[in-house]
Amino acid sequence: MLHQPGRTRLTAILAPLALAAALTACGSEAEDSAEGGAPTSCEAADLPLKQDGKLTIGTDSPAYEPWFSENDPSNGKGFESAVAYAVAEQLGFAKDDVVWVKQTFNTSYTPGEKKFDFDINQISITPERAGVVDFSQGYYTASQAVVIMEKDAAKAASLEDLKGLKLGAQTATTSLTAIREDVQPTTDPLVFDTSDQAKQALLNGQVDALVFDLPTAFYITAAEIEGSTITGQFESSEKPEEFGLLTEKGSGLAPCLDEALTALEEDGTLAALEKEWLSDVVSVPVLK
Known part of the structure; x- marks a missing residue:
C-alpha cells in the first residue's frame, strides 16, 4: 500500500471539523428541544413545575370575594379558587398537592422568573402583558x-x-x-x-x-x-376583556392549561362554577 501523505494530512484536518460540526448540531437540537420548556405531555409527572409533584399557584393577599372566600385561596371557595382546583384536578393533582403563594397583582405580570407555576388573580390578557409573560386562554369574560x-x-x-x-x-x-x-x-x-x-x-x-x-x-x-x-x-371598545392564568414566559405550561380549561368548558364545569359563585352578575344596564 502506497503512503499518501497529502490524503493523511487532509483526513487529519477534516476529522476534527466533522466531529465539531456533529457536536454543534447535537447541542443545537438539545437547545431547541429545551427552548420554551415545553413538556412531553400534560401528565402531572411531565409538567415543568417549580416543585416536583406540587402545583404552585399564586394570587394576591388579601384575596377578595367573590373570587375567593374568607381570604383563604386554599379552601376551594370563591370562583377563582374553585377554578384553580378544577384545573389542578384536570392536570392530575390532588388538592393536597396544590401549594398557594402570595403574589401582588401589579407584580404578577412583570418580566422575569416567577415563584409560581401559574397565577390566578383576575388578570386580564393584554398584548403588553403577553410580551413578558404567557397566558392561558380565558376562563372568564369580564366587563x-x-x-x-x-x-x-x-x-x-x-x-x-x-x-x-x-x-x-x-x-x-x-x-x-x-x-x-x-x-x-x-x-x-x-x-x-x-x-x-x-x-x-x-x-x-x-x-x-x-x-x-x-x-x-x-x-x-x-x-x-x-x-x-x-x-x-x-364594555370596552376593544375585544371583550378576558381573565387568563398567567405563567412565566417560556415555561411551556400554557398549552396544558389551555387543554385543562377546554375540558372544563366542554363538560360545563366553568359555567357551573360561574353560576355558583358569580350568579349575582345579572341584569346590569350597559351605560351608553
Whole structure:
C-alpha cells in the first residue's frame, strides 16, 4: 500500500471539523428541544413545575370575594379558587398537592422568573402583558362597572356623565385603562395601589365613583360599602376583556392549561362554577 501523505494530512484536518460540526448540531437540537420548556405531555409527572409533584399557584393577599372566600385561596371557595382546583384536578393533582403563594397583582405580570407555576388573580390578557409573560386562554369574560354612592347615582347614568366625574381605580388594572380609553374623563383619574385604598377614597369623598370588574363591584356594593350602588356597566371598545392564568414566559405550561380549561368548558364545569359563585352578575344596564 502506497503512503499518501497529502490524503493523511487532509483526513487529519477534516476529522476534527466533522466531529465539531456533529457536536454543534447535537447541542443545537438539545437547545431547541429545551427552548420554551415545553413538556412531553400534560401528565402531572411531565409538567415543568417549580416543585416536583406540587402545583404552585399564586394570587394576591388579601384575596377578595367573590373570587375567593374568607381570604383563604386554599379552601376551594370563591370562583377563582374553585377554578384553580378544577384545573389542578384536570392536570392530575390532588388538592393536597396544590401549594398557594402570595403574589401582588401589579407584580404578577412583570418580566422575569416567577415563584409560581401559574397565577390566578383576575388578570386580564393584554398584548403588553403577553410580551413578558404567557397566558392561558380565558376562563372568564369580564366587563367594567361603576360603583358610586346611592345619593350620587343620578350623576353617573351615562358615559357622558362619567366624563365630568372624578373617577378612580386600582393601579395597573384594566379598570384604569377603561377609564382612560373608554370614558376619557376631563379630569385625570385617581390611581390607588390597592382596591382597599380606592374604596376608602370613595367613602372619604376623594372620588365621585370607582371602576371595578363587574363581579367585584357587586361584592363591594353588597357587602363592603353600605349605601353604594352600581349605576351600570360599560364594555370596552376593544375585544371583550378576558381573565387568563398567567405563567412565566417560556415555561411551556400554557398549552396544558389551555387543554385543562377546554375540558372544563366542554363538560360545563366553568359555567357551573360561574353560576355558583358569580350568579349575582345579572341584569346590569350597559351605560351608553
